[in-house]
Amino acid sequence: MLTKNQSGFLYMFMSVCAFSFMDLIVKWSEDYPLGQVLFFRGFVGVIIYFFIMPRNRIKNFYSTKRAGLHFLRCLFGLIALIAIFIALRNLPLATVVSISFAAPIFTTIFSIFFLSEKVGFYRWLAVSIGFIGIIVITEPGFGALNIYYIYPIIFCLGLSYVAIAIRQLSTTEPVWLIALNFSIVITLASLFTMPFGWVMPSAQDLILLSMIGFLGGFANLWLSQSFKLSEVSLVSPLKYLALVFGIFFGYLIWDEIPTIKTLLGALLVVASSLIILRREIYHKKEIPSTTRHE
DSSP states (O other), rough: OHHHHHHHHHHHHHHHHHHHHHHHHHHHHGGGGHHHHHHHHHHHHHHHHHHHGGGSSSSSTTOOOOOHHHHHHHHHHHHHHHHHHHHHSOOHHHHHHHHHTTTHHHHHHHHHHHHHOOHHHHHHHHHHHHHHHHHHOHHHOOOSOGGGGGGHHHHHHHHHHHHHHHHHHHTSSSSHHHHHHHHHHHHHHHHGGGGGOOOOOOOOHHHHHHHHHHHHHHHHHHHHHHHHHHOHHHHGGGGGGHHHHHHHHHHHOOOOOOOOOHHHHHHHHHHHHHHHHHHHTTTTOOOOOOOOOO
């Protein structure tokens, strides 16, 4: 029998693996319209969450007194999801994963405005280190500007607000409702892209596209369960396995070799988020999960 910490560790590991494999399929799916890929992410997620919701909520599953906050969570979540999908299709896998680790940096800044939290010297130091890491990875400049570098940063911004919104919603709303509403919004939004031309997938591709929703849906559930069962300080560092997976599969499938500046920038971003994590634990504050939430 596993202890709570061991179970939480296992759930986090499964969540990281599921998100990593979802990223692989999203990157592979570049021959399919983005809206169609979003549909599979949302629709399969809706099916999953309908099966896990309490039976007594089936008839009134939509009932909530915080519709406005749900809407904002879904809106910013959708923006983040579209941005990360575009980034995965146009940038090396390790680069996208590295920049995505910067989400806690933006969450720290947003917490000042949305949660009225005070940010001390060490967290501002972490934010500065993280921004330096992003600059090292993206190497901004007009000489060789790659517009696609902006998309993982948009993802971080959107995800950071999502983390704040989930932190506020989770005080009154069940996790399944927050996730279900997001999946419904993804599905409805994707349908508006149908007139622009969807592609009939083969049986094999249909399975792979459906796996995007399956992996994304369960990854979010496993992530929530992990933080529920175990200490955040134990399971949070596991998310950096995603960078190892990104480097390995990027090289194995697409012959992508991360540059020295990508690895150096990733090291700075990881160090930044670890400093933020340790300071939050030191102050014994509840940490909004900025691992994913797609």
